[in-house]
Amino acid sequence: MIKALVILWILWGGCSAGFAQIDTVSFPKERQQIRELIHQSKPDRAVDCSDFIAVGPKGDISFSHQQWQAVQAKEKVVFKSVRIRPGHEIIRIYEGKVAVVNFLADVNLLVDGRDVAIKVRRLEVYHQLPTGWCRMAGQGTQVDEQMFPVKE
Numbered sequence: 331m332i333k334a335l336v337i338l339w340i341l342w343g344g345c346s347a348g349f350a351q352i353d354t355v356s357f358p359k360e361r362q363q364i365r366e367l368i369h370q371s372k373p374d375r376a377v378d379c380s381d382f383i384a385v386g387p388k389g390d391i392s393f394s395h396q397q398w399q400a401v402q403a404k405e406k407v408v409f410k411s412v413r414i415r416p417g418h419e420i421i422r423i424y425e426g427k428v429a430v431v432n433f434l435a436d437v438n439l440l441v442d443g444r445d446v447a448i449k450v451r452r453l454e455v456y457h458q459l460p461t462g463w464c465r466m467a468g469q470g471t472q473v474d475e476q477m478f479p480v481k482e
Contacts, residue, residue, distance in 0.1 A: 353422060360420050364429045415433070418434035433478070448472050448473075454468040
């Protein structure tokens with residue numbers, strides 16, 4: 331019985347692997363809207379939904395754009411610039427209404443008076459409302475280039 335379950339589990343895993351492909355062509359209009367939104371986004375420009383959730387690099391959680399800004403102020407973090415690396419965006423659109431986005435960004439910060447330049451991998455979720463797209467959730471993680479070198 332256990333042998334049969336193991337075989338079934340292996341077969342199921344092999345069959346489901348084919349469905350995990352990244353769709354890069356469906357919903358081209360929505361995909362372009364999201365690409366423009368993330369490339370024009372600025373830290374001080376709120377594109378967040380009213381029920382936005384952000385998880386910070388230290389595991390802190392914010393339940394609004396205002397809470398997220400308060401955490402940055404408390405940590406003495408000022409975003410000087412965020413530049414998304416072209417070609418490093420993965421945008422998945424679901425049913426034309428939800429977007430899951432992953433991108434790599436060059437981020438320049440002022441942290442407690444010191445300049446810091448880092449690469450950040452960002453995961454964001456957007457929802458399309460009648461008024462446009464808003465960000466529902468986001469989390470950024472600093473890229474450890476010793477372990478995961480970034481290819482240009």
